[in-house]
Amino acid sequence: MASVSLKRAPKRVVTFDVFNRRVRTLGMIAFSVAVLAVMMLLAQVLGVDGLQTRLDVRNQPPSWANPFGTDWLGRDMFTRTLQGLTISLRVGLIASALSAVLGLLVGLAAATLGGWVDAAITWLIDLFMSLPHMVALILIAFVFGGGVNGVIASVALTHWTGLARVIRAEVLQLKTADYVQLSARFGHSKMWIARHHLLPHLFPQFVVGLLLLFPHAILHEAGITFIGIGLSPHQPAVGVILSESMRHLSTGYWWLAVLPGLALLVMVKSFDALGENLRALLDPRTAQE
Amino acid sequence: MLKAEQISFRYTHNGPWILRDVSLAIEAGEVVGLSAPSGRGKTTLGKILAGYLPPLTGRVSLNGAPLPKSGYCPVQLIFQHPELAINPRWRMKRVLEEAFVPSAELLRDLGIEAGWLNRWPHELSGGELQRFAVARALGPATRYVIADEMTTMLDANTQAHIWQVVLDHVRRRKLGLLVVSHDAALLGRLCTQIISLPHL
Amino acid sequence: MLSVRNLSITFAMYEAGLRRRAITPIAGLDLDVRAGELLGVIGASGSGKSLLAHAVLGILPSNASAAGQIWFKGELLTPARQEALRGKEIALIPQSVGFLDPLMRVGRQVRRAAQLSGASSPVEAQRRIFERYGLRPQDARLYPFQLSGGMARRVLVSTAAVGQASLIIADEPTPGLHPEVVAETLRHMRELADEGRAVLLITHDVGAALTVADRIAVFYAGTTVEVAPVADFQGDGAALRHPYTRALWRALPQNEFISLPGAQPTPDDLPAGCLFAPRCPLATAECRAARPELRPVRGGWARCIHVES
Numbered sequence: 136m137a138s139v140s141l142k143r144a145p146k147r148v149v150t151f152d153v154f155n156r157r158v159r160t161l162g163m164i165a166f167s168v169a170v171l172a173v174m175m176l177l178a179q180v181l182g183v184d185g186l187q188t189r190l191d192v193r194n195q196p197p198s199w200a201n202p203f204g205t206d207w208l209g210r211d212m213f214t215r216t217l218q219g220l221t222i223s224l225r226v227g228l229i230a231s232a233l234s235a236v237l238g239l240l241v242g243l244a245a246a247t248l249g250g251w252v253d254a255a256i257t258w259l260i261d262l263f264m265s266l267p268h269m270v271a272l273i274l275i276a277f278v279f280g281g282g283v284n285g286v287i288a289s290v291a292l293t294h295w296t297g298l299a300r301v302i303r304a305e306v307l308q309l310k311t312a313d314y315v316q317l318s319a320r321f322g323h324s325k326m327w328i329a330r331h332h333l334l335p336h337l338f339p340q341f342v343v344g345l346l347l348l349f350p351h352a353i354l355h356e357a358g359i360t361f362i363g364i365g366l367s368p369h370q371p372a373v374g375v376i377l378s379e380s381m382r383h384l385s386t387g388y389w390w391l392a393v394l395p396g397l398a399l400l401v402m403v404k405s406f407d408a409l410g411e412n413l414r415a416l417l418d419p420r421t422a423q424e
Numbered sequence: 425m426l427k428a429e430q431i432s433f434r435y436t437h438n439g440p441w442i443l444r445d446v447s448l449a450i451e452a453g454e455v456v457g458l459s460a461p462s463g464r465g466k467t468t469l470g471k472i473l474a475g476y477l478p479p480l481t482g483r484v485s486l487n488g489a490p491l492p493k494s495g496y497c498p499v500q501l502i503f504q505h506p507e508l509a510i511n512p513r514w515r516m517k518r519v520l521e522e523a524f525v526p527s528a529e530l531l532r533d534l535g536i537e538a539g540w541l542n543r544w545p546h547e548l549s550g551g552e553l554q555r556f557a558v559a560r561a562l563g564p565a566t567r568y569v570i571a572d573e574m575t576t577m578l579d580a581n582t583q584a585h586i587w588q589v590v591l592d593h594v595r596r597r598k599l600g601l602l603v604v605s606h607d608a609a610l611l612g613r614l615c616t617q618i619i620s621l622p623h624l
Numbered sequence: 625m626l627s628v629r630n631l632s633i634t635f636a637m638y639e640a641g642l643r644r645r646a647i648t649p650i651a652g653l654d655l656d657v658r659a660g661e662l663l664g665v666i667g668a669s670g671s672g673k674s675l676l677a678h679a680v681l682g683i684l685p686s687n688a689s690a691a692g693q694i695w696f697k698g699e700l701l702t703p704a705r706q707e708a709l710r711g712k713e714i715a716l717i718p719q720s721v722g723f724l725d726p727l728m729r730v731g732r733q734v735r736r737a738a739q740l741s742g743a744s745s746p747v748e749a750q751r752r753i754f755e756r757y758g759l760r761p762q763d764a765r766l767y768p769f770q771l772s773g774g775m776a777r778r779v780l781v782s783t784a785a786v787g788q789a790s791l792i793i794a795d796e797p798t799p800g801l802h803p804e805v806v807a808e809t810l811r812h813m814r815e816l817a818d819e820g821r822a823v824l825l826i827t828h829d830v831g832a833a834l835t836v837a838d839r840i841a842v843f844y845a846g847t848t849v850e851v852a853p854v855a856d857f858q859g860d861g862a863a864l865r866h867p868y869t870r871a872l873w874r875a876l877p878q879n880e881f882i883s884l885p886g887a888q889p890t891p892d893d894l895p896a897g898c899l900f901a902p903r904c905p906l907a908t909a910e911c912r913a914a915r916p917e918l919r920p921v922r923g924g925w926a927r928c929i930h931v932e933s
Contacts, residue, residue, distance in 0.1 A: 157638060313509040316476055321523035321560075322496035332511055461802045535887050547637075549670030552887065577799065579668035579828045584875040585883035606802055609831075609878040 160412045167409040174402060175224070178217035185214030186371070197390050203398075204390035207383060212376075216395040219373040220402055222366070223353050226283060230290035230356065231348035238295035239341055242302025246310070256299070263296045272359055281364045289359065290352045298344040305340060309333055339417040346410035350403040357399060373399050426450045426473065426499060426568045426600055430482035433468055442468045445482070448619060450568060453598040455591070457615035459606055464621045466604045467504075470572040473602065474501035486567070496523065500561040504573035506553035510545045517541040519556060526559045533589045534559055551582040558586055562593050568600040576605065587614060625822035626680065626791055628655040631692035633675055633684065633846075637892075649891040650675050650846040651899070653692070654918050654925075657824055659790065662817040664833030664854075665826045666872070667843030668888055673826045675846075677795045680824075681716060682706030696791070711740045715789035719796045721768040721776045730771065730779045731764025734786055741787025753786045757812070774805045781812045792816055793824045798832055810836045830857075830872055839924075842869045845888050845899040848918055851925040865926035868900050898928070906930045 189209035197204045203212035245256040263271070275289035309315055309332065318328050359365040360374025368375055373395055380391035426449065433443040442465040450456050460466050471477045473484060475491040484491055486498060503509045510519050520526060520541065534555040540548060554574065561569055569590070575583035591614065594601045603614050611618050633650040650672040657663040667673050678684050680694060682703055694701040696709065706714075715737075724733055731750055738749040754764060757778040771779060777797070784792050794813055798806040810825075814836040817823045827833050833840055834854050842850045850866035857864065861873040871884040886903040889895055895902055897912040904911065910929060918927045 313503055313505075314511045317501075317503075317509055317560075318522065320474065320476070320497040320500065321563075322494065323522075324494070335513060461804070535885065537887065539890070539893070547890075549668065549888070551669050577669070577828065579666070579671075580830050580872050580875040581883050582668055583883075584877070584881050585885075587881075588883060607877065608803075609876070613877040613881050 157416070160416050163408050163412045164416075167405040167412075170401065170405045171224075174217060174220055174398075178221045181214050181217060183214070183218065185211030186218070194388055197394070203394040204388070206380075206391055207388075212391065212394065215371050215376055216373065216398050219371045219376050219395065220398060222370055222372045223356055223374075223399075224402075226286055226356050226366070226372075227290075227349055227352035230287045231294065231345060231352040233287065233291035234294040234348055234352070235298055235341065235345040237291060238298030238344065239302055239337075241295060242299040243306060245299070245303045246306035253303075256303075260296045260300055263293065268293060268355075269358070272355055273362070273364065276359050276364050281367075283366060283370075286356050286359060286365045290355050293355075294348055294351055298341070298348070301340060301344060302337060305337060306333065309336060339413075343410055343414045343417065346406060346413060349406040349410070353399070353403055353406075425452070425487060426602075427485045428469070428473060428479075428482065429485070431469070431472060431479045431484070432481045433465070433472060433477070433479055443472075443479075443621075446621065447482075450600040450602055452567065452600050453594070454617070455594060455601045455603065455615045457611035457618035458602055458604045458621070459608065459611055459618060460621035461606070466621060467572055469621070470501055470570045470602070470604055473568075474499045474570050476501065496563065496565045498565055498567040499570065500563070500566050500568070501570045501572060502554075502557055502561050502574045504576055506550060506557045507545065509557050510553060512545050514545070515541070516543050516545065516548065516556060519545065520559060523560055524563045526562070530559055530562060530589075533592070535585065551578045554578060554582070554586065558590060562590075566599065568602070569594070570602045570604065572604045573606075574603075575610075576607070583610075625659045625661075625697060626655070626657045626824070627693075627695040628653055628676070628680070629693040629695070630654060631676070631679060631690065631694065633672075633679060633688055633690045635685075636687045636689075645892060647890075647892040648846065648894060650679070651891075651894060652847045652915065653843070654848045655841055656851075657791070657822045659822050660817055660820045661839070662813060662823040662825060662837045664837035664840045665824060665843060666828065666830050666833050666840060669828060670845075670888055670891075671843040672846035673828075673843055674795055676843075677716065677793045677824070677826055680706075680791075680793060681710055681714060683710075711737065711789075712742060712787065713789055714791045714793065715741070715784040715787060717780050717784045717792060717794040717797050719799055721771060721780065724768040724779070724783075726768050729765050729767060734764070734779070734782050737783045738786045741789060743787065749786050750782075753782045756785075757782055773801060774808065777801070777805055777809045778812075781809065781816075785812075785816055789821065791822045791824070793826070795826045796828070797825070798827065798829065806832055807835075830876060831878070842866065842872065844868050845894065846891065847899055847915075847927065848925070849900060849927045853924060856924065863922075865921045865924055865931045866900075866928050867904050867906055867930075900928075 187210070192205050192209045193207055195201055195205040201211050201213060203216055205211055206215070241256055245253045271293045272289045275292050276285035279285035279288045315328060315332050318332060356365060357372070357374035357377065360372050361378045363378065365374055366372045376395045377392055380395070383391050428446060428448050431443055431446045432441065434441050446469060448456070458466060458469070468477065472479050475484070475497050491497060491499060536555050536559060540552060545553060571590070575586055578586070590601070593599060603611060605611055631650055631653040632648060634646050634648045636644045637647055638644055649670070653672065653676060655676070665673050665676065679690055682701070684690065696714070699705070724730065734750045734753065735746040738746040743749040750764065751761065754761065759775065759778055759782070763775065768776070780797070797813070798809050801809070810832060813823055813825055825833055825837060834857050837854050839851055839853050840857070841848055850864065850869045852864060852869065857873055861870040864870045864873060874880045875883050884903055889899060889902065895912070897914055898904070898907070898916050901907040901911040916927050916929045918925050921931050
């Protein structure tokens with residue numbers, strides 16, 4: 136047993152260990168937001184000057200002037216990567232927002248309408264989940280004719296299932312919860328119960344679900360762009376950069392693929408950490424630790 | 425009079441019967457005990473009497489009319505586990521006043537302290553939460569109370585306290601009370617009549 | 625076997641943002657349980673009964689800090705020793721099947737408990753313990769959700785009794801069960817004590833504890849107010865030492881069914897003096913000034929300055 140001296144003043148505010156769970160969680164959230172903000176800001180500040188073709192500085196390794204080196208046309212890879220990430224972020228944001236809203240609506244419909252609607256939706260969710268992700272992504276992107284629309288549609292249409300399932304389960308559980316049924320016996324209408332008991336419970340789930348969709352959306356966007364049916368080569372998206380760089384890997388220009396890849400990884404992990412830590416904070420079971 | 429006539433119930437089509445042709449009646453001002461081993465549908469019967477579940481066959485009536493489908497239900501059910509009957513994301517004041525604003529007198533009788541109203545449910549003990557559940561069930565429009573193992577999880581002192589308050593209200597306002605419990609000594613203390621559910 | 629000396633447990637709870645508040649649900653708890661003895665631990669919810677079990681097993685959450693001493697078989701318990709003893713020397717009978725692995729057949733869970741406690745043949749140990757508690761061999765193939773109330777109790781007792789644990793802690797083993805199942809579970813507790821083990825029976829149900837315990841420890845607001853032999857719980861409770869114990873005894877429906885006004889103090893707002901003073905009919909200025917010590921009174925213990933020793 137650790138021996139700690141305990142004073143006997145009621146309701147005192149105590150500083151326990153500084154690096155307790157909530158401080159760490161909030162720290163991680165702040166750090167993730169900062170990383171993402173710096174990336175976006177740098178992209179704005181640097182502008183597109185670095186994208187000019189400069190044949191005199193072709194294939195330069197990383198240096199102070201060009202932190203990520205330059206490519207076979209002398210373009211600054213750092214600028215290209217940041218611009219690419221900005222595009223990826225924008226596409227990812229639209230795709231995951233669409234996907235999350237779709238998941239929310241489908242989950243709510245399944246749980247509230249019940250009966251054959253629920254059965255059909257559950258079947259659909261299982262179908263989507265049993266399909267290999269990449270295959271579905273490629274097929275849908277192909278149907279929509281590739282490009283930005285194809286990427287958004289394919290990511291949105293393949294990623295709603297997880298959140299739909301969570302929302303459906305939560306609503307079903309809440310509907311039968313004693314306190315919700317009791318609320319109806321107190322004379323409150325269905326709308327009142329939905330607004331006061333259900334929505335405040337679902338909202339955090341939705342936000343966390345949305346945030347955790349983000350890294351998937353960005354990775355998959357990069358993935359299908361990499362194999363050539365996503366964004367067009369004229370848009371300097373990360374997937375495009377990575378796919379072009381592959382051709383130059385064997386020539387020893389490692390920085391063309393490795394550094395943009397690392398940047399993508401940092402961004403994806405930041406979003407992941409943001410979502411996971413927010414989830415820990417919002418869950419009453421882990422919020423106190 | 426709260427009356428259940430020939431109630432039968434099962435959860436799934438072709439599932440086992442939970443209740444079969446159960447009838448009972450509670451007069452206003454009367455305290456009836458219901459005792460039966462677990463698994464004989466006591467909780468289900470309580471939920472049917474308070475309008476939580478519709479009976480498969482038979483009917484529940486209050487003074488000859490069916491229970492109202494909307495609005496405050498004059499038959500209120502108090503659960504065994506108060507922590508499940510309270511929204512964990514609400515402060516206690518909001519929980520308490522969800523249906524109506526209880527009188528200061530009722531809060532004092534139940535020993536609900538002013539400081540508890542600002543707390544979250546997880547900061548209070550089961551005995552403290554159950555006092556809130558009782559206060560909420562004793563609304564002005566309440567005519568009948570179904571207490572399903574209401575004090576089973578509580579210590580003897582809190583149990584005696586809560587029952588004193590409930591019995592006092594029952595007498596003063598001529599409420600009908602159904603006490604569901606397997607504690608024979610408790611039922612003997614509280615009830616004028618004890619019925620048991622048959623084995624199916 | 626087990627001695628708890630002046631145990632205090634403090635939790636850091638978040639209020640808003642990063643501001644934290646300390647609450648002390650256990651403040652000055654003392655307890656002894658001997659080999660072959662069944663000690664009933666009773667008290668209201670929020671009196672710190674379950675936390676005591678968690679403290680002895682060393683499974684308090686990370687935002688808790690403990691002070692005081694816990695001795696087991698004459699040795700001071702440290703977190704490392706607790707981890708080594710848990711499941712082997714000290715076993716827990718939990719409240720519900722919710723504590724079992726829902727995806728594992730119960731037979732396998734009992735065998736795993738046997739293995740953990742060092743049984744040479746877990747299969748044989750599980751077969752014997754099932755026989756002892758009237759479970760059929762084929763019941764081992766059931767999953768926790770398939771157990772009826774009575775069977776679930778027997779499985780939970782089996783997981784603790786299958787090993788050689790010399791201290792068994794039962795945390796509310798009879799929550800809202802039918803009298804027959806309660807009686808059976810209590811009988812099993814008694815048998816475990818009669819085999820020479822020390823049993824700690826934690827319950828809110830005074831009546832249940834009295835039927836099988838040797839002594840009763842009464843908790844109030846996280847402190848031990850009295851330890852009494854069961855024989856003292858009789859008649860009008862005159863043999864009892866602490867006013868709270870007497871109030872609990874009188875509140876039983878089979879006795880006077882009268883309650884004491886007021887409520888247990890909340891753990892973040894404990895009175896400076898005796899924790900029971902705000903509700904005590906005997907309280908004086910002296911009671912409100914300082915916390916009384918637990919002292920020996922007529923073959924038991926009481927934390928009250930007014931009781932004659």
